Every structure is written in structure tokens, then in C-alpha cells.
Amino acid sequence: MSEIQVTGENPRTFPAHWKKCIGTGRLGLALQKDYLDHLKTVQKEIGFSYIRGHGLLHDDIGIYREIEVDGVKRPFYNFTYIDRIFDSFLDLGLKPFIEIGFMPKLLASDQQTIFAWEGNVTPPNDYQKWRDLIKAITQHFIERYGVKEVLTWPFEIWNEPNLVNFWKDADKEAYFKLYKMTAEAIKSVHPEIEVGGPAICGGSDHWITDFLSFCKTENVPVDFVSRHAYTSKPPHKVTPDYYYQELEEPEKMLQEFENVRQMINDSDYPDLPFHITEYNTSYSPINPVHDTTLNAAYLAKILSEGGEHVDSFSYWTFSDVFEELDVPKAQFHGGFGLMGLNHIRKPTYHLFAFFNRLGAKLLYRDDQLIVTEKENGDIVAIVWNLVMNKGEKHDRSLSVQLPVSNGLYFTSTQSISEKHANPWRVWKEQGRPRFPSKAQVDTLKQSAIPYFESSQTEVTRDQLTLHLTLTKNEVRLLEINRVNDETDTYLGLDDHLIDTY
Amino acid sequence: MSEIQVTGENPRTFPAHWKKCIGTGRLGLALQKDYLDHLKTVQKEIGFSYIRGHGLLHDDIGIYREIEVDGVKRPFYNFTYIDRIFDSFLDLGLKPFIEIGFMPKLLASDQQTIFAWEGNVTPPNDYQKWRDLIKAITQHFIERYGVKEVLTWPFEIWNEPNLVNFWKDADKEAYFKLYKMTAEAIKSVHPEIEVGGPAICGGSDHWITDFLSFCKTENVPVDFVSRHAYTSKPPHKVTPDYYYQELEEPEKMLQEFENVRQMINDSDYPDLPFHITEYNTSYSPINPVHDTTLNAAYLAKILSEGGEHVDSFSYWTFSDVFEELDVPKAQFHGGFGLMGLNHIRKPTYHLFAFFNRLGAKLLYRDDQLIVTEKENGDIVAIVWNLVMNKGEKHDRSLSVQLPVSNGLYFTSTQSISEKHANPWRVWKEQGRPRFPSKAQVDTLKQSAIPYFESSQTEVTRDQLTLHLTLTKNEVRLLEINRVNDETDTYLGLDDHLIDTY
């Protein structure tokens, strides 16, 4: 039983970088109604500022085509779908965090692809055509959305070029060439558009240094640095339906944020923003951890502290409407999404929604607790009990003393745990229906609502003490509002005359 | 601890008369957006067939007016608002259960009014004009909605004429005259329109007999008999803000249903339908009981058994958008509504929503339990623990054995109690804000959701036994679905490899 004394002295600003950006399945999916329905709810209840995903140049969106005229192939740029997609994003209050990739089939130098949807990961077969394409899309975005708007969109070049499955041979020199060509093409349209990279993933931090040196040496524009972060260890079981991994401690991810930030600080570009353009526990879209309360409890610390090190970090992804490993084969399948299929909120969804209720003033923060104050004086805290050891079950008790002036207080809590707001568990009880009926979906939706409790407390010594016991992997939101008690204005009120409370 | 054995033998049909009709504040309120928003939700989640309320002829809807031409007043019938109102009802799947009343000011023979909105309760000053009015509205309804539709609308003449505040002097002869004039005017437009009365309230059952004798003797048309039912005793405290009463046992209301049914059976019209066109615990719109779980637990038996005695019984009313005692003065004020102000579902709302999930086949029923089966074989039950004694707190434990074949079952429960789905309690903790902020309303909405739990059980001896403990005034819905277990189809599934459940 730990006792925590929140003094409220020396408050500082809590940086809300956790909600700057969110990841998405390939952009072509953004034509789908379910995708947009999920995103609308996410924006209403969480409200990210940017969205980033693969596939801007993939053939399903179909921007790059060729038409044969008099025996000569010439490029045709088709913006029918990308206009529809970006219109949808902007309508929902989201700006594109542009990711340039993958390679249109007609421009590809080789046949290597990634994912069920076969994104081509090879360099262009013709750099002039590539530059023309990049200029054309940049120009089109400015024409349609206005230069003022487009100047707020970061353009990140490619995705994870340090991995052989995302960039042919993980060829660093080839990437630097692609980066240079692409960045210069973008800047030729408007020099103030922000470009960046190298969007690497896994343990290749030297790419960061090499990349910045390259930019310096070659005088290539760079406006931000980006990287990804996943904390899962190598899989110990891989099956057609599931992929099982252990996780590193969450501290490891924060440490990685800090390390790379330090590398940038030490480079020729110490002031560049640093964006984590993807992160999650596991990098596998069929790792069941994503459907669990553990995932939420695990990420709580990342959301709480990540913003101290990086300018944005983008959870991968908002929805299980996702096709990297083919069409999802079951209601729950270990997908990345905050929102599961059939519009069912997963525990991690609520973690984000809880963080969205925090105030801007940070009063206290430790490994499993964050306490903030809102503009109107309300205190909002989130507390969690991460238990990573298999089978372990220990609850965690703590007391938190909050500095409030005397008076009545209304405390309400919402909680997610193995017992509540855990539709994955309920779905297992239903017999794991792959394609649940509407009635089953209704039940799952109801099961996905956080547990609510409230109480009224009188504070007499300028201190409100909360005694809390959290079950395994519980995440709890606490909201403390000062009560403006109007009870006395009800004339003749007598609760004793009613047989219930 | 009682043990209940449901055999499932000799099942019969459960008559869903509890959802035939719902009461409403005066019809003029149906122009309001909030009213319609509440009604839309009620219809989606409960789905009544008819709606009945006062004030069809009240001056706010303004059907009856007079225009002076050359010094002579002549009637003008204005259907602007009533068309809008009935259009709204029909769009929501509700037919009007017409109540003819109260008296337009220009037709009133005296000034006596009722309610803050001043419904005039005196006989017409000119029966010819009254008949013309009744014919005009009937004719208009047929023109606008078609004769086929209007033939499904019952026309009830006046409201509670046996009470002096609803009908001047509670003059029975005067009522019979009004009834005859009105019924005959309606039938003159179309002889198959259903007319009825006497819509009495309180302990004046002899009106029923007298009314039917009058119809017989005078050869006056009558197609149904109606009555109201409230089970509250005289108030023991009346204050500007609240009205406190004890309640009779629920059995008393059912007994009253049966008694009147018997009186009809014994009359010259033994086959007439019998409608309870209003019922509730208390007849006061500022009795806090309406906001409580007690109200729900109390009414459970009425919903369960009332339909055995009457053809419809209409809960008074669906929403706290209501003005009989002036504009509501606080979020919770003891109003009749299933739905409170600001779209907050009250416990009794959920009682109705629970009943709406029952199946059509009745397997078992006792004082605090009803067990049904749906067409697809699912078993749905509602169990409750009515505790009327002040201060008493005893929980109730029972076991229920259900006849199901061997296999896996998924049981889900939703529950309302003093602890859960009790926004009235939470509102008290908030300091009883009369006009809550949007944030407070959000919290109240969240607090109003029933508590959800679920589990999976394996049945091995053709019997599923549920062990239940209900807290004071808890009402619980139980849904038992046979599981079609797909677990084995997940290749490589191994829940032990994930650190949570």
C-alpha cells in the first residue's frame, strides 16, 4: 500500500503530444464506410490532429497510371480517390501526415511486395517519372486544399527503409537517393513544405545519424526526423491465426525516444522536431495482446511520459479495419485497432479517451499515476496497475492525497479491467464467433463500456484522500469536481420519506 | 434462499399488452424537439404502439378558433399544429390513442381550469358547435391520414370526469351527455371508428356500471371501456418542490384491473375491450419515487401480470418533458417520465427496455420472476427484489433451474439497482444541480447505464442453475444463449501465451 501525497506545487504543462497523430491501415481503406464510422467516433471522443498511413501511391488509390498515345506511354495522374480520402479526413478534423510510398506498379524497378495488399517496396524504375509524380501530387494538394493548409502537412519519405521487407535490400544509399529526389521535388513546388525521414524501425539508430549527415553533406532539405517504436520481443509462437510475443518493459520504449532525441540534439540539426510515426506494443496485427486490458495498462505510461521526449507519437492504429494480413478473419484477431470490428471499443481505446479528459496542468506523475488540473479547477487523474507476469494476479492498493480546499467534492471514476470494458473476454465466453450476429455485437458493445462509480466526499482539512485498489491491469480515470450544493434550495425536501436512495 | 424449478412444461403466450400504449404530457409539447428526441429513443429501445395524452383541444394547439365576419363569430378550425404532431407520432411508429378534451376557451361554459397550462374542464357552452368541432377534426384526420388508418385509433371521451378538478362538479349526468354527443358526432363521420370511456380515476368503479347502463339504455355507441390506476396513498407531506406518499402493494393495482374487467363481463357489453389509459405508482408529477429504482422494482409485477386482465395499460408518462405543475424546476423532480430531462434514462425506463427483450413464450412466472423463451430458443428472464419497507435493506437470494439441453451457454445480465443505473443518486452526489452543466449531464448519462456481467457455463445434466443475489430493489435481466463454440477453429490458439484474460 503506497501513499502518495500530491502537493500541487510547481505545476507544469502536460504536453498533449500523445494526441497529435494516429496511425491507420492503408489509405485506400479510407474509402470504406466502416473505416470512416470508426474514425468519426475516435475523433469525437479522442480527437487526434493528424493521421498517417501507408499506401498513398499504392495502386488501389490509383494515382499513377499510364496511357498509351500513339505507341508512347505517358503518365496520367488520377486524383478521384485521394481527393475523396483527404476530404473525409479534413471533414473529421484530421490533417494528413503524408507518407510517400509505396511504389506504383508501373514505376517499380522490381516485383518485391509487402502485405496481403502487395505494396511494392522497390525503388523507382525512372527517377524523372518519380519526380514528376511527386511534384504532381504536391501541386494538386495545393490546388485543392490551398497552400496555407498544405504547409501544415508533414511529408515523410517512405516507411521503414531499414527493413528488408519494406525497402528492397534495406539499401541505405538507395534510400538516401530516394529521399533526396523526393524531398527536392516537393520543395520545388513550395520550399516551405516540411519534409523528413528516415522513418526507420527496430534497432538501427545509426540510420538517424547517417541520415542527418547525408542531409548535411549533400545539402538535402530536412525538416523533421521520424522513427518507429515497438516493444515486443521475437515471437515464441507463430500460427496461422495468432502471433505470440513477450513484451519489454514500457520504460524501454521511453528510453528509445530519449536516445534518438539525444542523437538529434548532437547532430548538425539539434532543433529538428522528432516524430514517432508509429508505435505499439507488438508490431504484429494478429497478436492477441492488442485486444486486452494489458495493452492499455502497458501503454498508460507511454502516453503519460512520451510527450516529454518527442513531438508526436502516433499509435498504430485506430481501427481493426485493416488488411495487412488479409481481411480480418474474426471479430477479435489481435489487430492493432483502438476500435475493433463492428465498432467495438477495445480497452486501449478507453485509455486514449481517458487521457483526453486530463487537464493541461500537470500536478503529479509517477510510474502508474498521473494527476492533472483543468482550467476550471477540476482534478483529473489516471491510475493503472500494470501486471506483466503471466498468471500473476496481485491487486494494487494505494492512497492518493490531493490538495483541495475544504468543501464538498463529487468523485466519479471510470474503469477498465479484466472484468469490465473487456469485450475480448465476453467474446471468448460467446464461443469466439468469427462473424458475430447483430445480437452478439450488441452484447459486445454493451460489455465494452467502462465501469462507472461515483461518490460525494466532504473535505475538511484541505485534503482529499482517495483509497484505491486496482485489480490486475486495471486502468482507472478519476474526476474530482467541487460540488456547488443546491440541496438546501429544495423546499420541504426530506429524503427519509422515500424508501430508497 | 428460494429454489425455483422452471420445467418449461405447458408454456403459454405472454401477452405484450404492457407495450400497447404509453402516456405523454399534453399533446402541445409534442412540438418540442426534446420531447421528440426522447420519444425517438423510447420507440427504438421499447417500441410502444399507441400514445395517449391530454390537450388535443387545448388552446395551445389551437384547433378551435372563431373569426368575426360581419359581426358574427364563426368557427375556424386550425390544423397547423395537430398535423405536425400526428405526423411526428406516425413517423415514430406510434398511433394516437385519441383523448377528446379539454374544452377550448371559446367553447367553455365556465372558467374552471386544471394544471399550470390551464386546461378548461367545463362542458361546452354550445353543443352544436361542439359537435361541429368533433366532426371537423374526425373528418380532417380521415382526409389527412386515410380512413383505414383512423379506424385503428380509439377515441376516448374526456379524462377522469369523476374527479372535480378534471370535470366541473364531477357531474356524471353532464359527462354522459358529453359522451353521447361526442360519440355520436364521431360515428356520424364514420360508424366504425371506435369510441369509449369513461376514463375514470380513483375509487369510483360504479361509474363503469352506470356508464355501460347509460349506453345500453340510451343506445349510445361504446366500443371500449377505460379507466386509470394509481397505487399511492394520500400524501403525508406536500411541499412546493416535492410530494411524498406511501404506496399500496402492487397486487392492489392488479386486483383493480381484475375487478373492473369483471364488472364489464357482468354488464350488457361483456366483450368490450378494457384499457387502462393511465397508470403509475403515484399520480403526482413531483413525487421522487418516480426517479428511483423502487419505482422500477414495484412496477415489474404490473408489467409481468397486468396484461392478463386488461387489453392495454399505458404508463403515465414517457418523459419528464411535462408541464402539469409548471416547467420542471430541476433535473430530477419526481416527474412521471421514463426518460428524465436531458435525455437521461431513469430506472423505470430500463424496466420497460428489459421487458422488451422477453420472448413470446411464457415458461414461468411468480411474484418476482418471469421466464420466457424466444423464437430462436434463447431464454430471457427478469427477476426483481421489491423492498418497500423504509430503511430495510435485505438482499434476496434465489436459485433458478432452467430446462436446457446439454452444451455451452452464454449468460449475460443487465441490472439496475440503488448502486447502478441510478442517476438520481449520482445527481444527489453532484449537489442536486437544478440546471446541470453539459459535463454533469454527460456524467449522469454514463451513470444511467445498467450494470453488465456475463459468463459461460457448461450444462451437463440438461439443467442450467443460476444462483442469484439481488440487492434492494434490484431488477435484473438475464439472457441465456446457447453457444456455438468456434474456439477449435483458431489454429494454434493458446490463451496461456497471453498474460491476461
Next chain:
Amino acid sequence: MSEIQVTGENPRTFPAHWKKCIGTGRLGLALQKDYLDHLKTVQKEIGFSYIRGHGLLHDDIGIYREIEVDGVKRPFYNFTYIDRIFDSFLDLGLKPFIEIGFMPKLLASDQQTIFAWEGNVTPPNDYQKWRDLIKAITQHFIERYGVKEVLTWPFEIWNEPNLVNFWKDADKEAYFKLYKMTAEAIKSVHPEIEVGGPAICGGSDHWITDFLSFCKTENVPVDFVSRHAYTSKPPHKVTPDYYYQELEEPEKMLQEFENVRQMINDSDYPDLPFHITEYNTSYSPINPVHDTTLNAAYLAKILSEGGEHVDSFSYWTFSDVFEELDVPKAQFHGGFGLMGLNHIRKPTYHLFAFFNRLGAKLLYRDDQLIVTEKENGDIVAIVWNLVMNKGEKHDRSLSVQLPVSNGLYFTSTQSISEKHANPWRVWKEQGRPRFPSKAQVDTLKQSAIPYFESSQTEVTRDQLTLHLTLTKNEVRLLEINRVNDETDTYLGLDDHLIDTY
């Protein structure tokens, strides 16, 4: 045939004061669904900033009540409805332009009322209670909406106190007393809230001077001056259903704007803003002119030039959901509304929607034409042909030369006239159905759409000449967009191979 040469030299800003504020029927109507549906459309297609109407303190909203405690009456302030109303306005992007009035029945010193809805127009019977009420509502608005928001709301004291039907005896001294008491009560809650008056109507301009002198002499706060403006002459026929009047020339209204502005300039408060808090052609809600194209053609000049003289002018009113002369008795009845009953746009609605498409740069303006340029270079003009003489029918022809550079242009026009977008005429053809069926309403909606035409023109000498012939009371919107011609990009295109154009 006039020839107009628009040079585009010395452009200035077109002040969009015409859309600062819109009038509404009494605020209590804002609870109605139809009212809000109309307002939502108005805001989407026109987009006013403020809304002003009577009845804030009227008893249907019920803010002021008294409760008897121990034989003593004490005030009770009920914000249930006004919160709902202001929430709705703000949700639709509208701020309240507060009008303090009329008198709650319990505070009235006499029984004189106005309108079918009986607004009491007498001074308070107790100035202390009045001040307490004013403070209470001001305080409540700040608590609910925040001080920052409320500081953007003007508070106008009373309505048309110079008319005996709006203020008992049109007693100027009594009004000044009310003004002082009210303004000081408001300022006591927050000194920066804007207060103003005297909201007079008709030919009593000396009230303006007297009012400002009074404020100066008595040191009473005043932050703006307000007045109303109607241009109808005394009625020549008054019937139960209709009220007929001739109109003054539109110039007369503009002259009145200018005169009062000058009076303010010459006062001790030369810098005060001046708001026309009501204007229209006729002040009668049953003058058929409001339903006609004439009304639109007449007001075009007011919208075009009014903003040069006043800081806002508020058309009275946005919708025929209105009850001053009782519930509307027919689909079209001469109501003030831009939007008629059943969501049917009237010609004047389109006038406002046309003005909403104008650019901010004013290129040219005369009596029947306004030409503007938008930020993107598009030219948008409105031209009209006001014909006030009865029976007269002359069309008007003109040519307009616009300064545009060489190239292709797309010109589209929308037009309202006696023939098109004139649902009033169509309704007459339908037999003037008072309460039209849904099918008739659908036809009226379709008839209410402006006539659309478009063409493509090639400009070769830096000048685009439009030859226009307008029918009687036609109002036409002209939009000229430079064409970015993509025709050549369609390979193999050959329009001659298709049998139509």
C-alpha cells in the same frame, strides 16, 4: 437598356453587416423542432452571427416564478428552458442578441399585454425584484456559458417602448427608469457586458436624442443604440386573414438609417455602434407581401447598402414558425419568415442566400446591381428589377461589362422571379391549401428552387459583357469563374460522335 461599365478600380470592402443578426419569433418557440429545423438550414445556407427575439422573460419560458414559504413569496429562477434554448442557438453558431423583456406576470404592475401569446408590457411592480431577476439571469448566463462568451452578447433593454402597445402609455420617463435600473443591474454583474437601447420603432427619432441625453445626464451606461425600421404605409385593408399596405421606396429606409446615425454622431456618444434590431417591409405578420418576389426585389437594395450606415440590421424574422397573431392559419399567410411553414424557402430567403455568396471586395454598386470579387478572383454579382407599381409588368434589360483578363469563363446564374422560386404562386394554383398534404408540400419545395442557367464564354478583349433581361421583380445571382480548360487532356474526345449535347 442601360450599359454598365464595371472598371474594378478603387475597390473597397463590402461590409457584411446584413448577416450580423436575424430576428426570431418569441424565444419560447425555440423549443420547437420545426423552428430548429428551419434555423439549422438558415445557418447552413446563410449563416447569421446573432439572433434576437422577444420573450426572454415571458412566462412560457418561465424564468421568473415565486414560491410561497411560510406565507412569504420568494423568487424562484427557473433556467430549464432558457438553457435549452441558448444551447440550441450556440450549437447552430448563433449568439443571443439579448432583448430584456417582456414582464413576467408576477412582476407586472398592470395587465396590459401584446400579441396572441400575451406578453405583458407594463413596468415592474417591484424594482428590487426586477433588479434581482436581471442580476440572476446575467449571473446564470456567465456561469453556464463563461464570461468570455457572455461579453460578446449585447443586452438591449425592452422593445419599442415608444409604442403604446409595447410599453404602457409609451411612457418615456418610465422607460428611462427601466433602462437605468436594468443596465445598472447588468453592469453590477460584469461591467464590460454591453447594454443599449432604446429599440424604438416608427417616427420617434427624438427618443434617440433624449435617450442619449438621459444617459449622459444620469451617468447611465450605454454601449450601443438600437432602433427598428419598417417601410410600409398605413394599411388600406385589414381583414381577419390579411393586412394590405403599400410600401415606401426602399431609399426611405436607408435614409432613416443614415439620419439616426447622424443623430448619434452629433450626440455625446459619437462612437457608439448603431444596430437596427428589426427591419422588414411591412410590420404585419399577415401581409402577403412577405411571401412574394416583390419583397425580395425590394430588400435587395437594403442588403446592398444598409451596412454602410449601421453596424447590424436584423431581418424580422427567419421563419413563419411564429405566433404573434396566433398559430399560423395557412401554409402561406403573409408571415415574416424567410422560411415558410413546412420548411419551404420563400423568395426573400434566396435573396439572403444570394448575398451570402458575394465576395468581400466591392467592385461596383448601384440601385439595382452589386458586383463583388472573391478572394480567389471569382466575380459574383446580384442584379434585380424592383417594380412596385401595381399591374406594371415591364422587363428590364441591361448590359454589364466586367473587367476580366482574356480566357474562358463559366457563368452560372440563379434566379428568383414571379415564374420561378415562387412557391406562393404555386400554392395559389393548388387552391391555397391551408394545411397542405405531404405531397403538396413536396411540390411546393420543388417549386421553391431558383432557376439555374449556365454558359461558357471566351473573353478576348479583357472584358466580359453580360446582356441581361430581368422580368418583373426578378433577382438574379451571377457567378463568373475562370475556366481551367482540361478538354484537351481527354484523349480521342470527339463530341461529334455523340448525338446530343
Next chain:
Amino acid sequence: MSEIQVTGENPRTFPAHWKKCIGTGRLGLALQKDYLDHLKTVQKEIGFSYIRGHGLLHDDIGIYREIEVDGVKRPFYNFTYIDRIFDSFLDLGLKPFIEIGFMPKLLASDQQTIFAWEGNVTPPNDYQKWRDLIKAITQHFIERYGVKEVLTWPFEIWNEPNLVNFWKDADKEAYFKLYKMTAEAIKSVHPEIEVGGPAICGGSDHWITDFLSFCKTENVPVDFVSRHAYTSKPPHKVTPDYYYQELEEPEKMLQEFENVRQMINDSDYPDLPFHITEYNTSYSPINPVHDTTLNAAYLAKILSEGGEHVDSFSYWTFSDVFEELDVPKAQFHGGFGLMGLNHIRKPTYHLFAFFNRLGAKLLYRDDQLIVTEKENGDIVAIVWNLVMNKGEKHDRSLSVQLPVSNGLYFTSTQSISEKHANPWRVWKEQGRPRFPSKAQVDTLKQSAIPYFESSQTEVTRDQLTLHLTLTKNEVRLLEINRVNDETDTYLGLDDHLIDTY
């Protein structure tokens, strides 16, 4: 100038078979939001009963997959997407008209594909797996939607097997084998599910006879016969962007309907229903005719008379959200859709909407006119002026005498022509923007509204004569309603006192 005398004698029922079914782009597109938005509008304003499209078994919906277990591939049926799609259809009031096809890649015996989306058109590589697949989907549909529902869905086997690009080698014997295997697999799940074929296209009517003989000989189940119909001649110009063809006369299509009906009548199955499961003018999705008024005027006769010969005929297709020739490359591109991209109604859309207003009683019909009566006595007619000769421009005048009793009549017309409701023309004036801006789309939408006119006529000799002049390819809806004239009820009405009409 023709004179047409409609006597109204011997009326018969107008068979509404034209609205039984509608075509769609491949089913996978039904996941898209725009697709569903278009379909929602179509259903509201036209209201088809069934929807039919390709691609049920195509790999983008992904029903058929294989999973390797212990080195053995076994089938996995994924219903995630098809459930979503059929749920959407049913929510919109549409039942699937099932088309079994094309071949999942994993079951294909060869690599031949059709369309940009690469539908495989080869026989199964393993008939056992194919039968299992067919059974599995049929069984799944019954489980999810209920047997009662699925029994109303026709199952058509394959699409246009008589064409080499739709069925490898157009191998008839291979098709018959596929048909037999598939039909029997379906019937093995439920013997009452309707199966049919052969869904041929073009001039291969002998397939009909052969198919029915085959069924008879082999005792293969067959419940309906299906065929397609297009009336375009071979192309005279084919370009990357457009495909130009002349059209046969519309009579030719009707003759084809009749011929095949006769073949069925003469077969061993004379009572089988006959469905035209696709028809249009041109079979090319880039023939500009589809965007024109000509297309509407051409099809009018088909809609008017087609239902006399066939049980359903399904226009191909409802929307330009369609990908057979890749992502559409421009706003207008000659697509099949009733609805163009960006929710713009094309002329043929209105043709269907006009037909949807016709009554059930057929009073008169000729080549360019259909006159009907509605249940309420309203007369509704459609008249058109098809001009197929290039360059020709002649208007057509006619008079129509309608048998109505004396009284006042309100006549309203809606019209589409080269001038009105022709967004294709307006888009050309805009410079044919491939990816129009939102402002351009708004203009196009406005331009797409039919021209409306109305008038009132007094009938004195039991005959209403309409004098009509139609421009080239105009299609006009005429609605004649008897007027219930309320003019006299307006007291004091005097239209002469208002300066406009």
C-alpha cells in the same frame, strides 16, 4: 402535331417490373461510403427491390481462403466483408439477386481474368472444393439472415458464359457442368432456394434452348431463366478515354425480350420466370451516351413496355462508383451509373425517379407517352421525345386529352432535356474538370435538378387538354391533381391589393 385522346376505358395494371432489380459495380465496392451514399438516395427516390452485381466470390471480398495446417491446405471461409455488404443492402431495403462468380484465385484452373479488378473467369480447379464453398456460403446466408429471407433471393450461376472474356473459351459444356454442380450444391442446403441461368449476353439465344434442354435431360434444377440486353452497335471509335457507338432502335431490345420469352414458352419449362439481369444502351463504361439526356429518352420506352415481356429487368448500374475500367478518371466519363461521381444525378436517374411516380392503373401507352392513374385519382404521365439522328434538332408538339370530370386541376411538370437537368453539359462548360472542386460539384448538383413548372386549369367539358412541345430528347413528367379550392375561406382576400403574383 399529334393529338392523343386518352379515353381511360379498359384500364389495366401497369407492371412495375422496371424497379424489381438494379445493377451494381462489383460487390466489393459496397464497402465504400460513397457507394452506399448513392445507393441510399437511389432507394429513397426510386426504391428497387433487388440488387445484382459481380464479384461475390472475388478475392477482394475474400470469402475463399486456404490455411496451411501441418503442410495441408484447407479451406477457410471468411464472411467478414460479405456480411457487412449484405447487411447494408438489407438495411436499404434491397435483397441480393445473387450472382455466383467469379472464381477465387485459389480455386481457379487458369489465369484468365476480366476487368481492371481482375476477376478470374476460369472453371474451378477442384469441383469438390467448389461445391463445398457454394454450400458453405448458402448455409452461412441462412444462418445469418434466416431461411425465410434467403428463399426470396434468386441464385444466378455465373455471368455471360457465352462470351470468351467472361468464361474461358465460352465453353458451353463447361458452363453446364458448372451450373449443375453449383445448382445442386445450393439445393442440397435447401431445396426451395431458386437457382437459374444462363445469364448470357449478345446474340446467342440458342444457349437458352440448349440450357433448358440440358436441365431437362440431366434433371438439373432450374427456377428461372436470365439474359442480358444491350443495344449498342460495334464501336466506331475506341480511345483511352472514350468509346463511341451508335445505338439500335429501342424496339430492338423489346423484341429481344419477347423472343426469348417465347423460347421459354416453347421449352419444357414454359412457366419459368424470365429475368433480364443486365441491360443498358451501351455495354461500355466509358461511352458518353450514359451521361446524356439521349440515354434517358432512349430508355423511356424500355421502362414503359419492358415489363410486359419479362419478370424483371435490371439497369446496369446505379452508380458511377465502378471500377471495371479502373478507377474513374473524370467526373463524367461515360459510366453506367444513374448517379454520377460526387452524388450528381444524371438524366437517366430522373427517368427512373419519374417512373417511380406513376400510378398502378395504365390508361394509355404509345411509343413516347405513358398515362397512368393513381389510387387517389391523380393522373400521372410521362412523355418523351427521342431524337437519335445526329445533329437533328426537331421539337415535337402534341396535345393530350385526358378524361377528367369538371373542376379545377393543378398540373405540375418536371422535365429533363439538353437544357435542364443536364449536368454533363454544364460540366463541359466548366472546362471538363476531371476532379472538380467542391464549389464546382455544388454547381453541378444544382444544375442536375429537373425544370419545374405548374399551372391551374379549369375543366368544363370533362376533358383536360394538355398542349405540349418537347425539345430534343426531353423527358417530361406530368402530374395532374384535382384542386380542392379553399380560396373562398380566406376572409377579405384581395389579390389585387398586392403588386405581384
